[in-house]
Amino acid sequence: MTQDYGLGIWGDSNFIIENGKVCLNTQSKPAIIDLVENIRSQGYRGPLLLRFPHLIQKQIESLYSSFKQARDEIDYGGSFNAVYPLKVNQYPGFVKNLTELGEPYNYGLEAGSKAELLLAMVYVKLGSPITVNGFKDRELINMGFIASEMGHNITITIEGLDELESIIHTAKERFAPKPNIGLRIRLHSVGSGIWAKSGGINSKFGLTATELIEAVHLLKQSNLIEYFTMIHFHIGSQISEINSLKKALNEAGNIYAELRKMGAKNLKAINLGGGLAIEYSQFKGHQDRNYTLKEYANDVVFVLQGISKQKNEPEPDIFVESGRYISASHAVLVAPVLELFSQEYTESKLNLKDQNPPLVSELYDLYKSIKSSTAIEYLHDAISHLDSILTLFDLGYVDLQDRSNSEILAHLIVKKAIFLLGNSEYSDLLKIQSEIQERYLVNFSIFQSLPDFWGIKQNFPIMPLHKLDQRPTLSASIWDITCDSDGEISFDATKNPLFLHDVDVEKEPYFLGFFLVGAYQEVLGMKHNLFTHPTEATIKISNDGKFEITNILESQTILDILDDLDYNIVEIRDMLAERIENSVLVDEKQKKHILGELYLFLNDNGYLKTVR
Ligand SMILES: *Cc1c(COP(=O)(O)O)cnc(C)c1O
Numbered sequence: 001m002t003q004d005y006g007l008g009i010w011g012d013s014n015f016i017i018e019n020g021k022v023c024l025n026t027q028s029k030p031a032i033i034d035l036v037e038n039i040r041s042q043g044y045r046g047p048l049l050l051r052f053p054h055l056i057q058k059q060i061e062s063l064y065s066s067f068k069q070a071r072d073e074i075d076y077g078g079s080f081n082a083v084y085p086l087k088v089n090q091y092p093g094f095v096k097n098l099t100e101l102g103e104p105y106n107y108g109l110e111a112g113s114k115a116e117l118l119l120a121m122v123y124v125k126l127g128s129p130i131t132v133n134g135f136k137d138r139e140l141i142n143m144g145f146i147a148s149e150m151g152h153n154i155t156i157t158i159e160g161l162d163e164l165e166s167i168i169h170t171a172k173e174r175f176a177p178k179p180n181i182g183l184r185i186r187l188h189s190v191g192s193g194i195w196a197k198s199g200g201i202n203s204k205f206g207l208t209a210t211e212l213i214e215a216v217h218l219l220k221q222s223n224l225i226e227y228f229t230m231i232h233f234h235i236g237s238q239i240s241e242i243n244s245l246k247k248a249l250n251e252a253g254n255i256y257a258e259l260r261k262m263g264a265k266n267l268k269a270i271n272l273g274g275g276l277a278i279e280y281s282q283f284k285g286h287q288d289r290n291y292t293l294k295e296y297a298n299d300v301v302f303v304l305q306g307i308s309k310q311k312n313e314p315e316p317d318i319f320v321e322s323g324r325y326i327s328a329s330h331a332v333l334v335a336p337v338l339e340l341f342s343q344e345y346t347e348s349k350l351n352l353k354d355q356n357p358p359l360v361s362e363l364y365d366l367y368k369s370i371k372s373s374t375a376i377e378y379l380h381d382a383i384s385h386l387d388s389i390l391t392l393f394d395l396g397y398v399d400l401q402d403r404s405n406s407e408i409l410a411h412l413i414v415k416k417a418i419f420l421l422g423n424s425e426y427s428d429l430l431k432i433q434s435e436i437q438e439r440y441l442v443n444f445s446i447f448q449s450l451p452d453f454w455g456i457k458q459n460f461p462i463m464p465l466h467k468l469d470q471r472p473t474l475s476a477s478i479w480d481i482t483c484d485s486d487g488e489i490s491f492d493a494t495k496n497p498l499f500l501h502d503v504d505v506e507k508e509p510y511f512l513g514f515f516l517v518g519a520y521q522e523v524l525g526m527k528h529n530l531f532t533h534p535t536e537a538t539i540k541i542s543n544d545g546k547f548e549i550t551n552i553l554e555s556q557t558i559l560d561i562l563d564d565l566d567y568n569i570v571e572i573r574d575m576l577a578e579r580i581e582n583s584v585l586v587d588e589k590q591k592k593h594i595l596g597e598l599y600l601f602l603n604d605n606g607y608l609k610t611v612r
Contacts, residue, residue, distance in 0.1 A: 003472060003499060005463035006282030010516065014055055014329055020469030022513060026054065027545025033465040033511060036334050038549060039537055046555060046607030047335040047444035047534040051518075053097040054541045055330045060098075062293060063322065064105055070297035076305055077315035078268075083108035083131050085274055086116040088323030088519050093536055093551060094330065099123045108153075110321045114140050121147050130154040131182065131271065131321065133205075133232065141166050148179040157182035157232045157271070159205050164215055168222045182230035182271065183207055183215055185255050189235075189247035206233065212255065216262050226266050230319065231256055234273025237324060242291035245275065246299055253307035253316075260313050271319035272300065278328050280516055282461040283496040293325075324519040331518030333534065334465065335444035337510040338481070338610055340474070340503070342438055345411035352405055357398050359385050363409040367416065375417040383436075386410040415502075418473045437493055438474040440500060442512060443608050446480045446487045447528035450514060451521060454486055461515040462489070464500060472499035478512070481608055482529045527564075530606055532556040555605035573602070 007015060015022050021031035036048060060082075067080040084098055086109055098107065108129035111117035117140065120130045130152055132144055141163070144156040156179050158164045164181075171178055186206030207215060219225040235248050252270055260267050276296060277289035291299075300318060308315045352364065363385050370378045389406040392398045414436050452458035462478065475497040480487040491498045503510040525533060538551040556564075563569050580595050 003463075003468070005498075006284070006461060007463070009284065009287070010279045010282055010461045012279070012329065014058075017468050021466045022463065022468070024052070024054075024539075024541070024547075026541050026547075028541075028547065030539075030547050031466070032332065032334065032513060035537075035539055035547070035549065036465070036511060039535075039552065042552070044535050044552065044554065045609040046605060047333060047449065049449070049517075049522075049534045049536040050332045050334060051093050051097070051536060051538045052330050052332070052541075053101060053538065056094070056097055056326065057101045059326045059329065060102055060105060060107065063320070063325070066293045066297040067301070067318070070294075070301045073298075074301060074305055076301045077308075078304070078317040081106070081108070081129055081269075081317060081319045083110040083129050083319065083321050084326055085110040085112070085133075085321045085323040086119060087112050087523075088274075089327045089522055090116065090119065091522050093538055093553070094327060094518065094522075095119065095123060097330075097538070098326070099125070103128075114143060117143050117147070121150065121152065124152065126151045127153055129319070131230075131232070131319070132156045133159070133184065133234075133321075135159060136163050136166070138166050138170065141170050142174070144179045145170055145174040148177050149175055153180075155180040155182045155230050157184050157230070158207070158215070159184050160207065161211055161215060161218070164218055168218065168224060171222070171224060178224075178227055180229040181219070181224065181227045182232045182269075183212060183228070184232045184234075185212065185252060187233055187235065187248050187251050189244065189251050209255075212259065213262070216259060216264055220263065225264060228264050229266050230269040230271050231259065231267065232271040232273065232319075234321065235275055237275055238277045238288065239275040240277060240289050242295060242299060245272075245296070246303055248272075249300060249303040250307065253304050254311070256316055257307060257311035257313045261311075268314065269317040269319055270304065271321065274321045274323045274325075276320070276322045276325040278325055278516065278519075280459055280461065282459075282463075286496070326519075328516045328519035331522075333444065333449050333514040333517050334511055335442045335449075335514070336610070337440050337503070337505055337512060338443050338608065339441040339505060340438055341441065342411050342415075343504065345408045347408075347412060350405055350408050351401060353401065356405070357389075357392070357402055359389050359392075360398075360402055360405050360409070363406055363413070367409050367413050370413060370416050370420065372420045375420045378413060379417040382410045382413040418502075436475070437477045437490070437497075438500070438502075439479055440476050440512075441479050441481070443610070444480055444514075444534065445482050445528060445531035446489065447482060447484070448525040448531050449521060449534060450489075450517065451524040451526055453489060455524075460517060462498060463513055463515075465511045465513045467501045467503070467510070470501060472501045474500055474502050476500040482531065484528060527561065530558075530561050532561055532606070534607070535605070555607060557603050558606050559602045561606065573599075 004017060013025055016025045018029060021033050023029040023031045039048060063082060071080060103125055106128040109120040109124050110131045110133060111120045112134035117132055124130050130147060144154055147154045167181060184206040186208050219228050231252060233248060233252050235244060239245055256270055279288055281287050305315055363382060366378045366382055386406050389398060389403060393403045446454055450460055475493050477491060478489040532555055535555045536553045537549055540548045540550055559569055562572060576598050577595060580591050585591050
């Protein structure tokens with residue numbers, strides 16, 4: 001029995017397993033582990049973030065082709081447009097690929113702050129859409145006007161009437177052309193999933209029915225109604241049930257028609273925001289969403305066409321702001337396993353006495369005589385014996401050596417039992433593993449690289465990148481290298497265990513891949529323990545199937561990290577030099593040597609650098 005770690009559920013045909021390795025599902029099928037070895041052979045250590053632009057391209061294409069197909073099928077009159085919400089991933093390694101690959105589609109960007117708007121003004125092709133959401137001050141609105149004066153096709157979406165007043169005021173002072181105006185509507189229908197707070201009547205954002213009517217009056221009064229072109233909503237990220245989107249669309253479609261009837265003659269677009277979900281689950285029966293992109297696209301055009309016909313209004317242009325869907329799959333985090341905690345328990349470390357306490361002797365007999373037929377029984381005995389020994393130790397009846405021998409023997413029995421049951425039914429193995437989990441220490445930081453796991457218990461698919469032609473025998477929990485007890489990914493050992501391989505990492509390397517980390521994780525990542533954004537590399541696949549490793553960007557150096565925290569770098573260097581100078585050392589050569597060592601550390605990144 002081998003495992004595919006749910007690749008068929010979350011993988012979307014992006015990867016395949018060949019010769020025991022996870023490979024890109026492209027013409028030449030490079031194995032991820034070989035790419036990693038290539039990068040590491042250039043001296044890079046620690047975790048690696050790999051970017052795959054061909055997977056960005058795939059998502060863009062599938063989004064456009066699904067909507068094209070859906071529109072063609074029912075002869076939908078409005079156009080389809082997409083903008084990428086920068087908040088989901090603002091890193092240049094992603095954004096530059098997106099804008100380049102999106103150019104043939106007039107792909108735009110969505111900005112939610114001044115910094116993001118500036119990025120959009122630089123990287124969006126003139127004419128492709130820019131939308132601006134979120135709370136705005138006069139300065140941000142002014143920047144929106146500058147973008148349109150530059151020639152950008154920009155829509156500023158108003159979240160409240162005060163913002164509309166700022167726009168009216170600014171419009172009087174600025175030049176032509178002017179940005180388009182969007183209104184964010186407050187829906188009474190709510191989204192689903194953890195992020196549902198973005199929608200609904202108590203939402204942080206959007207205009208109520210009363211405010212919408214007032215906004216149209218204000219726009220008419222100030223002669224700006226011709227610039228009002230779009231209504232916008234966003235019911236939350238990772239929409240798990242398609243029904244909540246349909247409800248929101250029905251409401252938005254009717255608002256669109258009503259506002260047009262009130263005289264908003266240039267209102268021609270509905271912006272659905274983001275929320276298109278992706279499948280993160282690697283376990284059967286735990287799927288995150290109940291719909292496909294095809295169904296999403298079909299529902300959107302069908303609902304909007306129905307309302308338009310009923311209310312006799314033109315079918316609106318459709319805008320989406322999908323972030324997660326476009327970017328999640330493009331990035332894979334690869335991290336080396338540093339240690340299996342139980343590996344310190346070897347027979348050579350046993351130090352039995354001439355006279356051992358009976359429980360220890362018994363453990364030794366169990367270890368020597370265990371067979372397949374007795375494996376499970378002995379395993380249970382071993383666990384309960386160890387438990388008793390630990391109690392005896394607490395009461396002072398056995399000594400530290402007895403305890404050490406017992407711990408070693410119990411672990412050896414577990415290992416032997418797993419080995420003996422290696423070819424038996426999975427359910428037997430499961431039974432043992434529900435009692436014992438192996439802890440894998442992995443060279444990465446959960447806080448930096450999977451912050452949503454820490455913050456909102458979002459799961460990401462995890463699997464070894466190699467050895468997939470061998471049966472994994474250890475039910476695992478994953479520990480990162482921060483010294484925080486939250487730095488652990490545990491798995492329900494009875495329901496959804498993650499089985500990993502029993503490897504001696506001193507002898508051979510073992511790498512884990514963390515998939516679908518391209519959305520939200522990078523910029524939300526925290527520098528807990530001062531571990532920074534990992535070393536990254538971009539893997540470009542050319543048309544003939546060849547791959548090229550480009551843009552290797554090493555993780556920040558320790559000096560840069562400290563600089564980011566506003567430490568005075570010069571002071572830090574001087575203090576170190578001064579302390580060495582005034583130390584007990586007398587030999588000038590030794591002092592120089594030590595200082596040299598320290599400076600090397602300062603200019604290196606802070607992840608663990610083991611050979612493996
Ligand atoms: C966050 C956000 C998005 C992106 O949502 P995804 O679920 O990542 O697609 C789109 N629009 C707005 C207004 C947002 O706040």
